[in-house]
Every structure is written in C-alpha cells, then in structure tokens.
Amino acid sequence: MKKVKVYVTLRxxxxxxxxxxVQGSLHNMGYEEVADVRIGKYLELQIEPKERDMDTLIxxxxxxxxxNTVIEDYRYEVEEAN
Amino acid sequence: MKKVKVYVTLRxxxxxxxxxxVQGSLHNMGYEEVADVRIGKYLELQIEPKERDMDTLIxxxxxxxxxNTVIEDYRYEVEEAN
Numbered sequence: 742m743k744k745v746k747v748y749v750t751l752r753x754x755x756x757x758x759x760x761x762x763v764q765g766s767l768h769n770m771g772y773e774e775v776a777d778v779r780i781g782k783y784l785e786l787q788i789e790p791k792e793r794d795m796d797t798l799i800x801x802x803x804x805x806x807x808x809n810t811v812i813e814d815y816r817y818e819v820e821e822a823n
Numbered sequence: 824m825k826k827v828k829v830y831v832t833l834r835x836x837x838x839x840x841x842x843x844x845v846q847g848s849l850h851n852m853g854y855e856e857v858a859d860v861r862i863g864k865y866l867e868l869q870i871e872p873k874e875r876d877m878d879t880l881i882x883x884x885x886x887x888x889x890x891n892t893v894i895e896d897y898r899y900e901v902e903e904a905n
Contacts, residue, residue: 742858748865763866763888772884776824776869783830783865784845787858802854806845 742822743788745799749808749815750781781813787822795819824904825870827881831890831897832863863895869904877901 751757760778767775784807788795799817808815833839842860849857866889870877881899890897 750865750867760866766888767884770884770887772880774870774873774875774880775884776871777867778869779867781865781867783832783863784842785832785859785861785863787860788856789858791856793856798854798856802849802852802857805852806848 743790743795744820744822745786745788745795745817746820747784747786747799747803747807747815747817748781749784749803749813751779752812752814755812825872825877826902826904827866827868827870827877827899828902829866829868829881829885829889829897829899830863831866831885831895833861834894834896837894 757779760780763780764775764778767778786799786802788798790798799819803815803817804810839861842862845862846857846860849860868881868884870880872880881901885897885899886892
C-alpha cells in the first residue's frame with residue numbers, strides 16, 4: 742500500500758479571495774506580520790498498486806478529477822503507507 | 824521574509840464525507856487502486872518576522888483561526904521565502 746500526498750495550489754496568476762479574507766482576519770486579530778495567504782487543498786490517498794504505473798495513475802487522477810488545471814497546479818509525493 | 828506551509832487534516836477519528844465522495848468518483852472512473860481518500864487544507868503564508876517568536880505566532884494563528892482543533896490536526900514548515 743502506498744500513501745500519496747497531493748498538494749493543489751492556485752496558479753500564481755489567479756486571485757485568491759479566500760486567502761485574502763483570511764489574511765484580513767489575521768490582520769484584524771493583530772497578526773500584522775502576515776504579508777500574504779494562499780489557500781489550497783491537501784489530499785492523502787491510500788493506493789494499492791496493480792499493474793498500472795503509479796506516476797501515470799496519479800497524474801491521470803489529478804488531471805481528470807482532483808484538480809482544475811486551468812487555474813490550479815499540483816504536485817505529489819509517494820510514500821510507503823504505515 | 825519567511826514562507827510558512829501549513830497542512831490541516833481531519834483527525835483520524837473524524838469521518839470525511841468529501842473524501843469518500845472523491846474516492847467513489849475515482850472508483851467509478853476505473854481507478855480501483857484507490858483504497859482511501861482524505862481531504863484537508865494546504866495554506867501558504869508569507870510572514871515578515873518582527874519581535875514575536877515565529878513558532879508561537881504560527882501556533883496561535885493556527886489555533887485561533889486557521890484550524891478547528893476539535894476536528895482537525897495541523898503541522899507546518901517554515902522556509903526562507905524566495
């Protein structure tokens with residue numbers, strides 16, 4: 742069994758209103774050190790490999806379902822599951 | 824300037840209906856290797872340190888605003904921003 746960690750982030754050029762709202766709240770709470778906040782998704786998948794190549798499998802799932810590649814980037818790491 | 828990466832995940836004991844829905848969709852699409860999906864948040868903060876200690880600052884922000892510690896865990900990494 743493999744544990745796959747997928748990080749999905751908005752592309753640099755895309756505005757992040759949710760991140761801006763969080764940054765505004767942090768400022769209002771007195772955390773003025775915070776210069777920017779960007780919010781993305783973090784997915785953990787448990788995968789039982791079969792004959793398919795893992796990298797191909799993960800990229801397909803990311804591009805077909807898990808991310809919107811028009812506005813989002815992704816990267817991933819594969820680990821042995823505990 | 825520091826770049827802080829915060830990973831927020833649901834606690835082990837908490838059901839993740841969004842993750843289950845994604846897993847169901849992946850199965851329907853033929854990705855039967857996927858045994859489990861858990862979905863969390865990934866935040867990137869740019870922080871300009873002042874006199875406050877970074878770890879204390881980050882933990883406070885996580886516990887007061889960024890996470891719901893009743894149902895979520897978090898971990899973070901601090902890097903030099905590019």
